Amino acid sequence: MAAKAYKYKAELLVKDYLLADSYVPYASVLGGILMCKLSYDFTRFISSFYFKGYASLTKMQKIEWNNRGMSTVHAIFITLMSAYLVFFSGLFSDQQNGPVTFRSSSLSNFTLGVSVGYFITDLAMILWLYPSLGGMEYLVHHVLSLTAVTYTMLSGEGQLYTFMSLISETTTPGINLRWFLDVAGMKRSKRYVVNGVAMFVTWLVHGDSSGLNVHDGYQTHISDLILVRIQIKQMETFGYLLILCGFQQGKEKVFQVYLDTGSDLTWVPCGTNSSYQCLKCGNEHSTSKPTPTFSPSQSSSNMRELCGSHFCVDIHSSDNSHDPCAAAGCAIPSFMSGLCTRPCPPFSYTYGGGALVLGSLAKDIVTLHGSIFGIAILLDFPGFCFGCVGSSIREPIGIAGFGKGSLSLPSQLGFLDKGFSHCFLGFRFARNPNFTSSLIMGDLALSAKDDFLFTPMLKSITNPNFYYIGLDGVSIGDGAAIAAPPSLSSIDSEGNGGMIVDTGTTYTHLPDPFYTTILSSLASVIPYERSYDLEMRTGFDLCFKIPCPHTPCTQDELPLINFHFLGDVKLTLPKDSCYYAVTAPKNSVVVKCLLFQRMDDDDDDDNDVGGANNGPGAVLGSFQMQNVEIVYDMEVGRIGFQPKDCALHA
Template sequence: MVSVSSSLLYCLSLLSLFPIISSSITIPLQHPQTNQIPFQDQYQKLNHLVNTSLARARHLKNPQTTPATTTTTAPLFSHSYGGYSVSLSFGTPPQTLSFIMDTGSDIVWFPCTSHYLCKHCSFSSSSSSSSSSSPSSRIQPFIPKESSSSKLLGCKNPKCSWIHHSSITCDQDCSIKSCLNQTCPPYMIFYGSGTTGGVALSETLHLHSLSKPNFLVGCSVFSSHQPAGIAGFGRGLSSLPSQLGLGKFSYCLLSHRFDDDTKKSSSLVLDIEQLDSDKKTNALLYTPFVKNPKVANKSSFSVYYYLGLRRITVGGHHVKVPYKYLSPGEDGNGGVIIDSGTTFTFMAREAFEPLSDEFIRQIKDYRRVKEIEDVIGLRPCFNVSDAKTVSFPELRLYFKGGADVALPVENYFAFVGGEVACLTVVTDGVAGPERMGGPGMILGNFQMQNFYVEYDLRNERLGFKQEKCK
């Protein structure tokens, strides 16, 4: 999930906050808590995830604008809204909150109380004010006044430009005379499914035995359609991996349950390495990260992890996907990214159609049910209610560097009520308007279920293997 900061119309004046006061880290990942969608309405659930995956894809394609070696593991949980969450602790004493783990954005922020905000300052956005609200009472907020290590970030602090993705001029961007101590201007972040806005804090992050002081974190005083805070794991300077100096991080995603009742979790592992190392993890297949040559023209794209996808086969037959969607072009558009914040994989229409057509051509044993496709937003869908066992053509992805993977059928077909199976790939123009530009394909977390995935940042490569996530 990618994020972009923009200037707000008004400056926030903030009261002075309270006093202030390598490594490998593993953290459990979870699905963030949110209102549970009625279990009986599985069609509605899938339709909701289709829409959020498309909204996420549109945003990613067109965003608005060293310590001793240690390993830390944290639990990772799955949630009904289609994401995975991890608990992180900030402040002194620590306050623990839930964050969506998001490899498609680079900013870490939590919902925050606003008791310390100056009464003369306010937030405003170019959109309707009704879309903005204070942190929901359902989401636990961070309370800065209860932390002795909280402090406002100054606008002359280099980290201020990290969260705004541009250089900041104090006098120009903070024109209200009552602004105290020339604080970093408020931020606004746009995601595919909502927005958030607040002020930048310098805080202490606690990860088991590791404490990281002066960590840049967003203190969001309002959010729209955000079920939890977000921990950006993308490639920007403000991301959690960058601020911790991680050599690599890895995770294994539990199967989706589409509810918030499960207490099962897998693990997020953070590794901070002091020495360079090109050692590969046993049994992993690796593919190099690909650089988008035109990210300078679209700075938000620099946050993404691009992969070199060479070809796709269905049942052993090559799917003729136009090359411009598999590799970034001269204009910076196209290419394939991997995003833990997207649920269902997105493909540009010109890439999706040959894939869908190949499945339709090969699947003869089950009747296609277009009336269900219209309800859910996924296609193609097939009636499998009379089948004792279900068999679908194999979907295999071939990556640069010789790595290839045959996805388990449950990673590319969703089975609804034991009667219908739908391909879990979305595209523009099916459940939403077409948008041009940006990545041609976004690999979502549904396709990563029960895979161990390693982001080797030091050696610029992605490793993966199929594994039962516990």
């Protein structure tokens, strides 16, 4: 009898108070907050038992992991309830009397109240941990969502359209699963691909029915649908191309870094201006102190990468995945089980020409300026792994690695499976701040490229992260092609040969005797006097005195140079990408030099290549990429070229 009495009182409490019309909003909001707490704790409990890598996550990663579990539970609840109320409950049926915009019920109000409770909880976590769980765009999104849902709950107005919008939360579990797979190191797995396809189909279906909705977590999966344009500038001293990139450090801080398709690591100078050292930068006996430098202690979202991560194994080039944790001093049981929480040991990363950087791996939020459907936005990519470099040799500023490795910038942002393209401005724009080259990553980099000249990518077992193509020959003007050695059109069983496309190398390098034959052919057809004095002073192999009665000195009879790639592809290089005026006009004469160099075993340029008999056989350098749009089509495995005036696309 006592049990029945308590049951009866409980039913009265629920019926007369918690679900009474006047109490529904408040009870449901509290219920939503309680749901968030329970789902957060449940995610933590389940993950600690069924995901062995959970214990090795950092504190911030664990919080975001659990938060996403909470958001998944809310998304499933609100999607199911919204679909029921819109399509099956009869609340918004045409058979009902009265305007549909003013219809509501206790159940619809309760559903919205649970969602309000979720937004309050999630907003509190974002504010408390700002900006680790999201930047300003998250705050704006949550405040607007909370205001809209609260209003429609309390007023009973527009609930049909609110529920139709909330059905878009059906994509959130897929978005969160994508993040879980990424953190778990399963970005290359079939599950990741299936997840991406399922998300795209879901977006497409929902977009057809109710329009595109930007909702919680959109920054995490936007790489599948986004067009990212990144400004590229030039450094006149070296002729290298720069990319503008930002890391959040309390407030956004912008770094200028080289864009290098010949390496994977992205790094920035760390410490203070006085503590960062660069040897042999500029003056041979001086140090360069670039600004700005990154101070990890000033970034609340910064964390050291762990020794057991695949990024740490990659940076240390170890065949044994346990080596970094062993070097970090982890006990055997901890690193064998993947539970060692010690940071990744410091690394050294080498480039060509004796360049070297020393630093440690860190993770933080990288912010890119991009656009979606033509609307400019800022994109935050949390958990981006980069090098925090304290000292270097011959590397005065940072580098954005665009190679094929897992550490590269396009790989970490999820674009490498699709591709990217760039169109570098001519060197004459180096001092013009109003023009910057464009870099496009994602699907739109590959669209509308039917008129491009495509050549297949080659693969090397020793240098799998380079972008290799095959060079069949070089022709001068309308002359016959000078055949390249077979080693440049293919890669042997040891991984040697071929030509790499490397923006980190300034000039194109070709091996002898092929290169000497090209020089002889050029010298025989160019009708100008050689400038042997400038050849000695500049180190270039061919320099000529060109008549220049009027500036700019663009009218000359220097021949065009054509590259012949595999697949019957003939790329005619813009003349300004082959010859450069190394002197100002004097007595109506200017000296122009050929900007090609010999491929030596001990190159002095900034690249990771070997000589003619070891590693890549030739290099296509960034100077010859000017005014040529280049597409790296990773889906098909090819590289496309299209000469054009890149200033028109800047």
